[in-house]
Amino acid sequence: MDLRRDVFQAIADPTRRTILLLVASQAMTAGAIASNFDSARPTVSKHLQILTQCELLRQEQNGREIYYHLNAKKMKEVADFIEPFRAMWEERFDKLEVVMKNYKNT
Amino acid sequence: MEQKTKVHAEDGRQEIIITREFDLPLELLFKAYEEPELFEQWMGTKVLKMENKKHGSYAFETSHDGNVVFRANGTIHEFVSNQRITRTFEMENTPFPVQIEYLSVKTNPWKKITNGCTHVIPFGEKTSYSSMGLKNIVRCCFIKVLY
Numbered sequence: 198m199d200l201r202r203d204v205f206q207a208i209a210d211p212t213r214r215t216i217l218l219l220v221a222s223q224a225m226t227a228g229a230i231a232s233n234f235d236s237a238r239p240t241v242s243k244h245l246q247i248l249t250q251c252e253l254l255r256q257e258q259n260g261r262e263i264y265y266h267l268n269a270k271k272m273k274e275v276a277d278f279i280e281p282f283r284a285m286w287e288e289r290f291d292k293l294e295v296v297m298k299n300y301k302n303t
Numbered sequence: 304m305e306q307k308t309k310v311h312a313e314d315g316r317q318e319i320i321i322t323r324e325f326d327l328p329l330e331l332l333f334k335a336y337e338e339p340e341l342f343e344q345w346m347g348t349k350v351l352k353m354e355n356k357k358h359g360s361y362a363f364e365t366s367h368d369g370n371v372v373f374r375a376n377g378t379i380h381e382f383v384s385n386q387r388i389t390r391t392f393e394m395e396n397t398p399f400p401v402q403i404e405y406l407s408v409k410t411n412p413w414k415k416i417t418n419g420c421t422h423v424i425p426f427g428e429k430t431s432y433s434s435m436g437l438k439n440i441v442r443c444c445f446i447k448v449l450y
Binding site for chain 2: 205209279282283286287289290291292293294295296297298300301
């Protein structure tokens, strides 16, 4: 399986990005993560499975509970790769929007 | 806050997809690409040539302190007003290979319904720069807009 590809597919989904943000502040159980969403529990589980498979999350057993932790190393790998490129376009497109709004008003 | 500009790249694939929603009418968004004076303002480059037609060509140049620091040019293969531009893109004096860019501009019907008459346009570009960071790949690049 192509890991890198999975990582980008993983972060392309808004729910999975929200999960990553939640877990970034503290390790959480699947139940605690699911309580933040309206989606059915199995849907959230599926998202957790994908995030774990591509190593953005790692699981740790704590007694009877499994806690999900953010794998910061993997996250950094993704961000280092794509973020500067994305930021460049974000800046240009922000400018485009401003330029054209001004243009419309003149 | 959700980022407005999204980049989707997959390892082993040639293309990078860039999408962005604008709070602008579609015609105005397209105009930002069509009019050299407007394009210069948001791209931060000087337009030396821009022939917006099939088999037309374009050239950009960016200077810093009187020195040219960036030059790019390409050929336009398809130009459909308010819809799409297909063109090649080549950075001069760099080892990067020529890439092909598909630019398309569309309204987002779903957003249009939910937001009444507001114009929300999803728009994207697809490009690939193996040599700029993607491993394993790439001889050419794409800029493509999303549907």
